[in-house]
Amino acid sequence: MTVSIRPFDPSKDSGLIHPWVTHPKASYWMMQGASLQDVEREYTAITAHPHHHAFIGLVDGVPSFLMESYDPTELELVGLYDPLPGDVGMHFLVAPTDTPVHGFTRTVITAVMAELFADPATARVVVEPDVANKAVHALNEAVGFVAEREIQKPEKKALLSFCTRADFEAAVAVAA
Incomplete structure (x- = not known):
């Protein structure tokens, strides 16, 4: 599988991701009832924000x-933990499919992490998935994340987890 990542274009990509973010399997994305206009508005704001970025990932x-x-240090986790220089927050969502491919999501999260660590300024990736999202906890652990503790965000109880560059490289080496 060949993975590439490109910047999100709200006018072009909102229609693409609308069925992804509103799909029942994307319940943790918290956009179940969102209209196409809601999605476009949200991602227009994200792409315009100086500290938040969105991307589309392509596989083959x-x-x-x-x-x-x-x-x-600017959004999502402000005041909920002590950030370190080089911390980068991350979210990812795989498009729903009726024909799952074994190992696909692991390939995606590995590519996402590699993309983030391709920036030499990134020292550690921070995630805060819903505590109930056991599937993503297992994926996170597989690429080197270490759960620290539960935190209460306004919209959910989350599992604060961290992955250093060394932890990611060790996890990828073990999987290879």
């Missing part, structure tokens, strides 16, 4: 996942 040339990165 087909749009297959959504990726976001953010500065946790």
Whole structure:
């Protein structure tokens, strides 16, 4: 599988991801009832924000996942943990499918992490998935994340987890 990642274009990509973010399997994305206009408005704001970025991931040339990165000292986790220099927050969502491919989501999260660590300024990736999202906890652990503690965000109880560059490289080496 060949994975590439490109910047999100709200006018072009909102229609693409609308069925992804509103799909029942994307319940943790918290956009179940969102209209296409809601999605476009949200991603227009994200792409305009200086500390929040959105991307479309392609697998073998087909749009297959959504990726976001953010500065946790500016949004999402402000006041909820002690950030370190080089921390980058991350979200990702794989497009729903009726024909799952074994290992696909792991390939996606590995590519997302590699993209984030491709920036030498990134020292550690921070995630805050819903505590109930056991599937993503297992994926996070597989690429080197270490859960620290539960935190209460306004919209959810989250599992604050961290992955250093060394932890990611060790996890990828073990999987290879």
